[in-house]
Amino acid sequence: MYLALDSHEQEIANAAAAFLRAEFPLARLHARRDDDARLAEFSTLGWFGLAVAEERGGSGLGVIEQMLFFLELGRVAGPFGVLPQALALQVAADEPELLRALLAGEENVALLVERDGSGARGLGGDNCRYALELTAGESTLFRLAREQCDDVPCLDRSVVMFKTPASALQTVARVTGDGLWLRAQVCVSAMLLGAAASALDMITGYAKERETFGRPIGAYQAVRHPCADMAVRVESARCQLYYAAAALAAGHDDAALQVAAARLVAQHAARANTDANIQLHGGIGVTDEFSAHLLLKRANLLWRLFGSGRDRARTLLQVDDLDGAGS
C-alpha cells in the first residue's frame, strides 16, 4: 500500500508541469486565444497518447499518468481540446488511420455536452472534424460537419461553444461499458483540482505582498483562515484523486465509488477555491486583466461535464465494503 507518487510518476508530473507552464501559462489567455490552433504541440511530446498502447503509437501508460497530466493542465486552464482528443483515442483504437491522425494532432475532436433528437451542444473550434460523446454506458465518436454548426458565446472565452443539427453528426466508432466514462471523470476531476490548487497559489502569493493598514493581508486572520480552508480542500481532493486513479488502474470493485467521490470533492474544491480567490483579492480580483476570473470560468465549464450530481449521489449512497478493506 503506497498512496504517493513513485519516482516515475513524479517525473511525468514534473515534465507535464514544465511543458505547460512554459508553453501555456495561464496569463496567455489575456493576450490571444489560439489554443485550438496549437493543439498539435501536445502530440510532439506524446501527451495525447499517454494511455494508448505502445504498439498503437502511444506511450503505454495508464490512468494514473493521465490524471497527473490533466492536473497540470487544470492549473493553467490549458487548452480544453486536449481532453476530448485524448479520450477519443480510446474510442478510435480500432481505426488505425484515424488513430494515427488523432495522435499526430492532424485531426481534432470536439466534445458534445448535451444531445437530443434535434441536435447537440458542443465545445471545440473550427478545427474539429470529429466529436466525442460520453455517457455512463457507451462512448461514441462522430464525424462532425463543423461548417453546419452555429457558434454561440461561451463564458470561458478560451473555449468555442457551438450548436449542431443532428444531421451534422455521423457515427464513426463506438465502445460500450463504463471504462472510458470513469477515466474521463478522473481527468475532469484532475482539471478541477488543478484549478483549485492554482487559485490557492494565486491568493497566497498575493497575500504575502499586498499590504493594507500597514501589514500584508496574509497577516490577517480574515484572510489566513479562508486560505487554510482552501489548502485543506486541495489536499483532500488530491489524496482522493490519487486513490481513485489507483483504484481504477488496479480494477478494484469500488473504483466507481472512489471516482465519484474524487469528482465530488474536486468539484467542491474548485467551486469554493475559485470563488474565495476572487473575494480575497478584493477589487483587483474582478478585473479582466487579472487572472482569477479565468479559473472561475474554467471551473464553471468543468463542473457541468459528465453527469449530474444526482448520478454521483446515487453511486456514493450505496453502503458497501471498500475494496481491500472488505471480505
Next chain:
Amino acid sequence: MDLHYSEQELQFRARARQWLQDNIPRQPRPVGGEAMAQFDRDWQRRLFEHGWAGINWPEEYGGLGLSAIQQVIWYEECARAGAPHFINTTYVALMHAGPTIIACGTPQQKQFHLPRILSGESLWCQGFSEPNAGSDLASLKTTGAVDGDDLVINGTKTWTTDGQHADFQELLVRTTPGSERHRGLTWVICDMRAPGITVQPIRTMLGDEHVNTTFYDDVRIPLANVVGEIGGGWRTAMSTLGFERGTGFIGEQLALYERVNQAIKLAGRTRLEGGGLAIDDSDFAARLALIKADTLAIRAMTLAQISELREGDNPGPKGSMMKLMVTGTAKALSHLVADMLGWEFLEYNDNRNEHPLTYDYLWSWVYTIAGGTSEIQREIIADQMLELPRAR
C-alpha cells in the same frame, strides 16, 4: 502508487477481524461513573491478555510494533466490528502519557508505568490547559517550586477529561519563577491520589460530566517524577502533541466511514414531513453524498500521509488539515442526521446510550474545540504550510 495489501497485511486483517468478532463486549459501555471507567479497564485488559495492547507502541516497550498500515487495518476492523471506541478513559495513557514516557522518560519511569498503562491498570488524564491558558497554552501559570526532593504544585488546570477516574496525570507547570512563554516549564507525573488535589466536575451542554477543573494546593510530587529536563517541559509536551496529530487520530478518521454508512441506512428508512424517504430527497442526498465523499477522502488522506511521511517526521500542518477535515465532516454528518430526524431529535435525556444521535450533534462542538480549536489548526496551516506572514 500501489493499493495492493501484502499477504502479511491481509493475514493480519483476517486475524484482527476474527479476534474482534469473538471478543468485543456484548454489553454497551455505561454512560458515566466508575462503571464506565471499569468497562474501559476491562476492555484494555482483554486486549492486553490476548496480545492486542499497544497498537502504536514499539515492541521494546511491550507494544505490537505494527507498521502504520497495520495500524490502519486494526482501526478499520475495530470500526467495522463496532468495538469499544479507542477514545475512552485509556486514551491519554495509551496515546499521550505512554508515548511521552517512551520518548523522554527515565528507565525507572518506563519500568513502572508502561506495563500498567498497557494492561489497563492505570488510567491517566492531562493537566495542560488552564482557565486562562487554552489555545495559548504557553501562557500557563500553575507553579511548581523545588523544595528538597519534591516539586510543590499550586494552581488550577481545566478541561481535565476523565480526571475523576484517572490514577495519574501528565502535568505541565511553570518551575522557573518569572519565566515566560515556553521557557521554564516542566512536565511531571502527578499521582491523582496525592493530598491537596481537588477534582471538580464541569457539567457540559451535553448533560454529562466528562471534563473537570483540577485544583492544586501545595501538592508534593517527587522530583523523580519529572519527565525530561526540569525547565524542558515544553519540548517533552510537544513530543505528544505531534503524536496526537499524527497516528493518534487514525482510529477516529476511519470510524467516520462506518458512521456515514449508518446515516445512509437511516436515510433509507426515515420519512420526512412530506412522507418521502430522506434518501430520495435531493437536498439530503446531495449533503449526504458530499459527506460520504469527504469521508473517503479522509481515508485517502490517512493512507497518503502514511506513505509520504518518513519515520520520525512531525506531521505538523498535515495533521492540522486532517483534524479540520475529520471534525468538520463529523459535524456536518451529525447536523444532517439532526435535520433528518425532525422532532425525534429533540427527545434527549442526557443519556448518550439512549439518544446517541442527539449526543453526537452536541459532541460536534467538543470535537472542533478540544485538542486544538479549528481556528488554531488554521493558524498552523497558514504559518507552516502556506508560510503567510505571522499574525502574532
